Amino acid sequence: MSKRDLALRVGGAAGDGVSSTAESFAKISARSGLHTWTYSSYQSVIRGGHVWTQVRGGLDPLLSHGDDPDVVLCLNQQTMDVHQADVLEGGAIIYDVDSVKPDPTKIRKNVRLIGISLRKKAQTLSPNALMRNTVALGAAVALFAMDFRHVESAFKDIWGDKKPEIVQQNVAAARLGGDAVKDLGGPLPLGLAYPNQAKYLMTGNEAVCLGALAAGVKFLAQYPMTPASSILHWMASHGPKYGVVVKQVEDELAAMNMAVGAGFAGVRSMTATSGGGFCLMVEAIGQAGMTETPLVAVLVQRSGPSTGLPTKTEQGDLNLALGAGQGDWPRAILAPRHPEECFSLTAKAFNLAEIYQTPIIVISDLYLGEGYRTVDKLDFNVPIVRGMMAADGGTAKDFKRYEITESGVSPRALPGTKGYQFIGATDEHMESGELISDVLAGLPEFVEERRKMHEKRMRKLDGLRKDSPPPEMWGSRNADLTLINWGSTWGAAHEAILQVEEKEGMKVNSLEFPTIFPFHVDEAQKLLRGVKQSLAVEGNYTGQFARLLRAETGYKPDHFYGRYDGEPFASRDIADKILEVVA
Amino acid sequence: MKAAFEMDTYKSEIKPTWCPGCGDFAVLRALQTAVHTLQLEPWNILVVSGIGCSSNLPHFLSTYGFHAIHGRALPVAEGAKLANPELNVIVTGGDGDGYGIGLGHFIHAMRRNFDITYVVMNNQIYGLTTGQASPTSEKGMKTKSTPIEGVIENPIDPISLALASGATYVARGFSGDVKTMAELVKGGIEHKGFALIDCLSPCVTYNKVNTYDFFRERVYDLAKEGHDPSDMKAAFAKATEWPMVQRDRIPLGLFYRNKEMPTYEDLEISLRKGPPVRQPLGVEDPEELLAEFL
Structure with a gap:
């Protein structure tokens, strides 16, 4: 079976051009028609240190930046030292043969060493060797057997029409890298058939x-x-x-x-x-x-x-x-x-x-x-609803900006609108906007007024709950385990579920909350009723969402997997955790 | 011809809650006089204040108002002015609000030269919190928070600070002279650019040092002494007289005015289409916008 995805990891020091090289490759991947996903591991430093970016491309929609890469592109020795052991069997390592040394004892079998004189080749085009990354990028494109016209179009995006000579120089540099790969055994036999239909990135x-x-x-x-x-x-x-x-x-x-x-x-x-x-x-x-x-x-x-x-x-x-x-x-x-x-x-x-x-x-x-x-192509035809405006129907006479209503929403007037002048006050106020806080606070009538005004504001939560997206259950019905997660953890969670379903035949699903607050208590409880066992997965130590869930519904997730080491969730780690808690 | 707005048009039905004799009454009167003289439409005025006795002022006017949190009146006003530059935006507040907790915003608002008028009721004390030292309290002044040996910090000089920060209209008024103060506020509103009117506004309850009499014995009129407000060096020289150098003579009036400096609104690229509040919402040609992502 041929592969359906690829991953390139680019590493070097900050200032080496890691992110621009990786971004170019991401563009090339998206223009090759691959679903593309990147992750940059960088540091709080402008020059030096160690930074790397992984770009994953796939024929099918992706759920994460993936685990081990097919190709590592080393812009310095440290990248080789840190990442050479991660390269998948059948993959390759691109490096400057004049300055970077691999350690064959650490590298998996059947990994090709693509040592190229990156700097020297770049210097044949420009004395400052700035384009060594481009030579390496060209090598990566050739290894993945991608179409070189995407390289040129990516460079045009970066330098635009204003600097055609720079675009042409870089295309030439990429070709040098591509040619070097031809001499070093040609493309990897990944068998990816690129659709070459550009995707939005x-x-x-x-x-x-x-x-x-x-x-x-x-x-x-x-x-x-x-x-x-x-x-x-x-x-x-x-x-x-x-x-x-x-x-x-x-x-x-x-x-x-x-x-x-x-x-x-x-x-x-x-x-x-x-x-x-x-x-x-x-x-x-x-x-x-x-x-x-x-x-x-x-x-x-x-x-x-x-x-x-x-x-x-x-x-x-x-x-x-x-x-x-x-x-x-x-x-x-x-x-x-x-x-x-x-x-x-x-x-x-x-x-x-x-x-x-x-x-x-x-x-x-x-x-x-x-x-x-x-x-997917974004639909800009989104409805624009501006809410209740005073001048739409009401009269300016005795305008009450903070009128107590059932929904909690009062008519709004914008400064400049004749006759609706009011004060927006951070002190507690009456319907007119007049303060309760100074000479009226505590008088029996105004104790009541404050209570009503506070309740009016807080009633807006009911509408916000009604108009915000409810929680969703993704995956199998009657699952043995439910992952509870929110935000960006979604992708790795789905990927882990697909892995354990395929390898272990387990049934796992995922309960997700595009709205965190106001909490959708009824919908959550309905979805939780069918949950046999649960694992909360979120990127913090205390389980901040799990605690909210418990406070709002009384439901306590059976297990908790928190990640707080700075790295995003990896699907294989979640899969391991699933096996651990279900076993 | 439009019917003229009466002075009462600018008053709300809410009566000020300040202590009898408070200097802020004079500032309110001066502000009302200024907008009345200019015949501004009340609905096109937005008065933004922070927190403190003086920051209750917007409630006593019939204009639009925003009574913000402590020290943040200026950035609220800047946001409003950028959203709708046609509004006459006036900011009011006290010395604690503007020169203490809000000092950073004060400097940045001035260096931007927004067309905003900032009226500070400077009573050199915290009144609403019942009498602690303020950033303009005189050195040595005993207050609730400095009860033993008094204030040991140097006071902030808002006039010098304004000159150094790029304000283009810098003036000082005194609540003992409403007529001149009203003229200074009017000049500030008319001025295209950031106007600071620092108003010496005695606190009759908590500041027993800087009283009406204290000021009456010391103030003098810059204009009468032939000060040229277009001369920045001279303005600095006058500004630093008090409280930095001595406390016997206190200059009042217009220190500095620069009519040439473009305002922030003049320079802001996104205002060239007109007030953002009246621009159409959404994206007409999403294809063009999305093209760079393809």
Whole structure:
């Protein structure tokens, strides 16, 4: 049976061009018609250290970046030392034969050593040897027997039409690598028939940006923080064309407060950050809850606590999102599993934010936010629902911005609308917006007024629950085991399930929660009724979601598998855990 | 011709809850006078404040208002101004709000030169939390939080800070002279760019040092002494007189005005199509946008 997927791992020091080489290969893979998935393991350093990216391509939809690669591309000795033992039988290692030495005792049998004078070959085209990566990339493309025209088109994307000579030089460099492979035994006999029908390739963060644009975002304020910064970068270069004001501001306090101001003034407004920045935003996001101001906050998690591992993934900020801000205020927390949901749930978040006039949190993580995946064509025809506006039907006379209603939603007026002037106050207030907090607090009538106003706000949770996506059960009915997971863990969970079903004949399914909050208690309980045994899988130590599940439903997962070493879940580890708990 | 707005048009039905004699009454009056003189439409004014006695001010006006959290009025106002640059955005608050907890935002708002008017009621004390030291409290002043030997820090000088940070309209008013203060606020609203009007607004309950009489004995009018507000060096020289150098003479009036500097809104690429709040939502040609991902 011929293989149906391939994986290339590119490694080197930061500054060697690992990520650009891998991104080019990901593009080539997607344009070859392969479903593509990347994972970058990098460090908090600009030059030096050890970084690597794995690009997996497959004829069938992928669920992870895979385990061991077919080919490792070593841009330095350390990459050889660290990764040579991982190369699959029948695979190959590409390296600079003049500076990097393999250790045959560590390499699996039938692995081909593709030693090429990468630097020297690059220097035949340009004295500075910058293109040695390109020579190596050409070798990888030749080993996988991919079409070289995708190489040229990928380079055109990078350098554009403005620098055709650089594109041509790099194509020539890639050809040198390809020719070297011919002399060293030709392509690997993988037998992959490439469809050569290009697929869309993007990161989760880019999909968030596209979802925001589709929903009509007009304002993004952000402070740089890995792994959310690429949202700022992408929007800064693309946003203005769509009328989006994109601002890097002094800190995350300003970012959230500006988003609040923009939302109050009537545009669809957002901010994005990681855990540390979100910590700084919590007072201001509560302000939006109290003043009933719509906005979307994207929280791209990385390893904590504190500065933690800035370039590593985790799902450890769920409690932070659930508990952000003093007091109770209505929020929704949406957790996309893949880029398609980064798009659709971000777009949905803008509608929920305006319909319910409250902040909506979209929580993803480094693995999903920064990894490239091929996606189905995104449908930009998303509905845009702006919620209840005062001027639509009401009259300005005696306008009550915070009118107590059954749904908890009150008519909204935007500054500039004649006659509807009101104050949005962070103090507790009456229906008009007038304060209860200073001279009225504690008077019997206003004790009652406060209770009613608080209940009005919190009633919005009912609508948010109704309008947000419910939990889903994926896989076999009557499974022996159910994996309980959320967010980016989805892929590795499904892949592990397919592995144990194929190899062990077990029946396992997966219970997933695109909406974390408000918790869909009834739907979850319905789905949990058929669960025989469960394993909660999430990227943190305490089982933050498992605890929420127990608090909301009384259901305690039988087993817990937490990962908090900075690496994303690998399907084989989940499969091992499944075998362990079921045995 | 449009019917003129009466002065009362700008007043809400809510009566101020400040202590009798509070300097903030004068600032409220000055602000109402300024917007009345300019005949601004109340619904096109957004007054944003933070937290503190003075930050209750928006409630006493009939304009749109946002009563934000402590220290964050400026970034809220900046976001609103970017969303709808046609609004007249005025920020009000106290010295603790703007020069203490919100100081970082203050500097950054000024270096951006937003077309925003910032009116600070500076009483050199924390009033609403019942009398602790503020960033502008005089050195040596005994307060609830500095009861033994008084404040040992140097006070912040908002005027010098504003000049150094890029504000293009920098003035100081005094609640003992509402007429001049109203002129300064009016000038700030008319000015295209960031206007700071630092208002010496005595706290009659918790600050027994910097009283109306303390200021009356010391203040003088910059204009009367021939100060040229287009001269930044001269502005710095005047700014540093008090509290940095001495406490006998306190300059009031317009320190500095730069009419040439473009505003943030002038330079922001995404505002060239018009106010974002009125732009169509969504993406007209997704194919074009998606092409780069294929």
